[in-house]
Amino acid sequence: MKTFDYRRATDVGTAVAAVAADPGAAFLGGGTNLVDRMKLGVASPDLLVDVTRLPLDRVQELPGGGLRIGATVRNSDLAADPVVRAHYPVLSQALLSGASGQLRNLATTGGNLLQRTRCVYFQDPDTPCNKREPGTGCSARDGYTRYHAVLGASESCVAVHPSDMAVALAALDAVVVAVGPDGERWIPLTDLHRLPGDAPERDTVLRHGELITAVELPEPVPGARSAYRKVRDRASFAFALVSVAAVLRVADGRVRDVRIALGGVAHKPWRATRAEEALIGAPATAEEFERAAGIELAAARTLRDNAFKVPTARNTITAVLRDLARGGDS
Amino acid sequence: MEVDITLRVDGEDRPLRVDTRTTLLDALRERLGVTAPKKGCDHGQCGSCTVLVNGRRATSCLTFAVAHEDDEVTTAAGLADGDRLHPVQQAFLDHDGYQCGFCTPGQICSAVGMLDELKKGWPSHATADLTGPVDADDDEIRERMSGNLCRCGAYAGIVAAIREAAR
Ligand SMILES: Cc1cc2nc3c(=O)[nH]c(=O)nc-3n(C[C@H](O)[C@H](O)[C@H](O)COP(=O)(O)OP(=O)(O)OC[C@H]3O[C@@H](n4cnc5c(N)ncnc54)[C@H](O)[C@@H]3O)c2cc1C
Ligand code: SF4
Ligand code: FES
Ligand code: FES
Numbered sequence: 001m002k003t004f005d006y007r008r009a010t011d012v013g014t015a016v017a018a019v020a021a022d023p024g025a026a027f028l029g030g031g032t033n034l035v036d037r038m039k040l041g042v043a044s045p046d047l048l049v050d051v052t053r054l055p056l057d058r059v060q061e062l063p064g065g066g067l068r069i070g071a072t073v074r075n076s077d078l079a080a081d082p083v084v085r086a087h088y089p090v091l092s093q094a095l096l097s098g099a100s101g102q103l104r105n106l107a108t109t110g111g112n113l114l115q116r117t118r119c120v121y122f123q124d125p126d127t128p129c130n131k132r133e134p135g136t137g138c139s140a141r142d143g144y145t146r147y148h149a150v151l152g153a154s155e156s157c158v159a160v161h162p163s164d165m166a167v168a169l170a171a172l173d174a175v176v177v178a179v180g181p182d183g184e185r186w187i188p189l190t191d192l193h194r195l196p197g198d199a200p201e202r203d204t205v206l207r208h209g210e211l212i213t214a215v216e217l218p219e220p221v222p223g224a225r226s227a228y229r230k231v232r233d234r235a236s237f238a239f240a241l242v243s244v245a246a247v248l249r250v251a252d253g254r255v256r257d258v259r260i261a262l263g264g265v266a267h268k269p270w271r272a273t274r275a276e277e278a279l280i281g282a283p284a285t286a287e288e289f290e291r292a293a294g295i296e297l298a299a300a301r302t303l304r305d306n307a308f309k310v311p312t313a314r315n316t317i318t319a320v321l322r323d324l325a326r327g328g329d330s
Numbered sequence: 331m332e333v334d335i336t337l338r339v340d341g342e343d344r345p346l347r348v349d350t351r352t353t354l355l356d357a358l359r360e361r362l363g364v365t366a367p368k369k370g371c372d373h374g375q376c377g378s379c380t381v382l383v384n385g386r387r388a389t390s391c392l393t394f395a396v397a398h399e400d401d402e403v404t405t406a407a408g409l410a411d412g413d414r415l416h417p418v419q420q421a422f423l424d425h426d427g428y429q430c431g432f433c434t435p436g437q438i439c440s441a442v443g444m445l446d447e448l449k450k451g452w453p454s455h456a457t458a459d460l461t462g463p464v465d466a467d468d469d470e471i472r473e474r475m476s477g478n479l480c481r482c483g484a485y486a487g488i489v490a491a492i493r494e495a496a497r
Contacts, residue, residue, distance in 0.1 A: 080451075100478075
């Protein structure tokens with residue numbers, strides 16, 4: 001590991017200025033992803049600005065309805081927050097399905113959003129990878145692709161975003177608040193992460209030195225239920241193969257409001273807008289849910305080892321919506 | 331870069347000079363001789379390095395020591411009250427919650443932190459009703475302890491020990 005300086009930030013302005021001024025600097029949250037990448041030789045910052053002591057560690061109800069989640073709120077505290085549990089269960093469930101108790105106690109909201117892919121080739125500095133070293137090629141394309149993308153991938157990269165929390169936030173229409181040297185801006189969560197295109201080295205639209213300070217959630221959809229379901233290789237402590245976050249409101253047997261986001265299938269949390277459009281006003285039946293899932297997944301492109309993700313995603317979307325419509329699962 | 335820090339470990343202030351690259355785990359083991367936390371994977375995947383930071387369980391391999399100035403770090407070696415073992419330690423002895431013992435200090439710190447989370451009513455992935463009360467049943471214990479692997483497969487004893495300690 002390369003040597004680095006360490007600074008503990010006490011206010012947002014100084015933290016942003018310190019990182020913005022140094023192209024080799026990085027913010028440090030809980031460290032559970034960045035420290036791991038530094039050990040692997042995938043990241044080598046020369047300055048770490050620790051943001052965990054910034055006063056961004058609160059979950060607050062917004063005056064006009066909705067919730068503001070500070071960027072340094074730990075994943076475990078957010079999952080256990082009484083308002084989140086009662087009004088945004090999909091978010092608690094997503095957080096609780098990720099990592100382990102001792103990791104969630106360290107992991108922060110900002111760091112979780114900006115964790116990088118677990119693509120094994122990305123994590124191995126000895127293999128070519130366009131995300132790690134632009135222009136070197138993608139080792140995954142002709143390699144082992146069980147964990148790779150089926151939607152929105154490109155010739156240059158087929159990696160998936162690993163976060164569970166971000167998938168729930170995508171379904172909840174969350175907005176990310178970021179502060180940079182030029183001030184504050186609000187970014188819809190679904191616009192934060194990028195598709196790989198021909199620049200897979202850029203995971204998000206954030207500029208160097210921009211600090212995530214909060215995530216805001218709009219008021220919960222009245223009368224809607226929400227849930228997160230994660231399909232993985234073992235029952236606990238594993239990344240998603242496919243996951244589904246959904247918010248559904250049914251009235252008179254018809255879908256009135258629906259938001260669906262998929263994890264494990266793309267370079268970003270994948271908002272299933274085609275399926276949502278196909279469902280508005282449709283009967284809330286398993287047949288309709290499956291039809292809509294099929295419409296969304298028509299664009300899927302599979303690789304050698306991940307064709308299973310298409311039926312898995314279709315079945316999981318159908319099952320989650322069916323359970324929500326029945327009033328199960330909350 | 332080298333920095334002078336003071337870590338508070340198992341109730342004692344321990345001043346030391348560390349390279350910023352030193353993880354909390356390496357500072358404890360290699361610099362302070364506190365060898366209760368173990369290095370299994372060094373990547374957050376096995377839980378054998380689990381300690382309590384301000385009473386909350388945390389993997390000490392994925393966090394730098396410099397980030398823990400002012401924190402209260404408790405390892406499995408600091409849980410006992412003199413000669414009286416912590417109830418979770420005693421339960422691991424009574425229920426054969428280990429074989430080789432390598433994962434045990436991490437299991438015990440994790441269990442202590444997890445029992446506190448249960449007491450606070452935190453839900454888990456195994457909790458059906460997110461807003462209701464939580465019980466320490468075996469499914470809950472297994473889910474909440476899934477960040478601690480045991481290569482000897484002493485899981486049956488570990489679950490029994492935690493079930494007992496949760497009473
Ligand atoms: C063994 C293991 C299993 C895991 N399993 C899962 C899983 O199943 N599901 C899942 O979703 N996740 C999983 N994770 C990942 C874990 O959730 C992330 O590592 C964690 O959320 C990252 O948060 P952090 O605060 O530790 O981030 P850090 O490691 O501190 O930072 C991550 C990145 O974000 C940047 N950053 C941090 N805070 C900010 C900020 N406020 N503004 C701007 N940039 C910032 C850092 O510079 C860095 O690039 C797992 C991790 C491990 C080690
Ligand atoms: S899929 Fe993306 S991250 Fe993985 S090797 Fe290819 S370019 Fe790198
Ligand atoms: S050594 Fe820290 S989790 Fe394995
Ligand atoms: S007792 Fe040997 S690894 Fe758990």
